[in-house]
Amino acid sequence: MRADAQRNYDRLVAAARNAFAEQGADASLDDIAQRAGVGNATLYRHFPTRQALLEAVFREHIDALCRRAEELRAAPSPGAALREWLGEVIAHGSAKRGLAASLLAALGEDGSSCRAAVFEAAQGLLTRAQDAGEVRSEVSVGQVLKLVNAVALVTETEPDAGGQAAGLLDLIFHGLAA
Template sequence: MRADARRNYDRLVAAARTAFAELGADAPLDDIAVRAGVGNATLYRHFPTRQALLEAVFRDHIDALCHRAEELMSAPEPGSALREWMGAVIAQGSTERGLAASLLATLGEDGPSCRAAVFGAARGLLERAQETGEVQAGVSVEQLFKLVNAIALVTETEPDASGQAAALLDLVFQGLIPRP
């Protein structure tokens, strides 16, 4: 990438990060281009879709979640490891206004993306917890993410968002435990 194109890319990502934090994931793309000091064509050349821009903004966060999943793969209690990781996903979704909604909206999309990376990380933790019987068989990664995103969405504006999210995650996990 040429140096000027790289500068524009970086300015767009920085402007989008600020706009998404202030206005949510539905921040106007025209506003982001203005904040970055570039035209709309430059924005769309780098980011043909809103999702592509969201992924660029949140790539570092997704990488951190994937790294944490790798660390938790060797935890002695796979169910607890999965629950801890889901809590980290909820915390991330709650700190980035509208991120949970934007991720939820793309659950059915295909292609290489942050979604593929984070779903892969979750799949390893989920399968390990299922193999040890700590989470019931038949639960899918897609179902987990719908639950996680729902919790992040409903708690992101609560005064005690982290406490509310933890309580809801506890309820979800009680439902994931196999029954005799």
């Protein structure tokens, strides 16, 4: 990428990060372009869809979640490892306004790089927990991710987001237990 194109890309991601933090995942793309000091065409050249921009903004968080899933694959209790990781997914989603919405949207897009990375990370932990008999075998990774992302969405603006999310995750995990 040319140096000026890279600068525009970086400015767009920074402006989008701020806009999403202030207004959520539905922040105006026109406003983001304006904040970055570029035209709409430049924004769309780099990010043809809102989802592509959301993924760029939250990529580092997705990568961190995927690294954490890899670390947890060696945990002695597969069920506890899955629960811990799901709690971290919720915490990331609740702490970063728009991340939960981005993840939830990515779950429905087959071509999404976020979807592929998160599904792979979650599938490894879920399969391990199912093989150990700690999680019901009929539960799919898509179902689990939708549940935890829903928790992140409904708790992200709550004063006690962490406490409420933990309680809801307990309920989810009770239902997942074999």
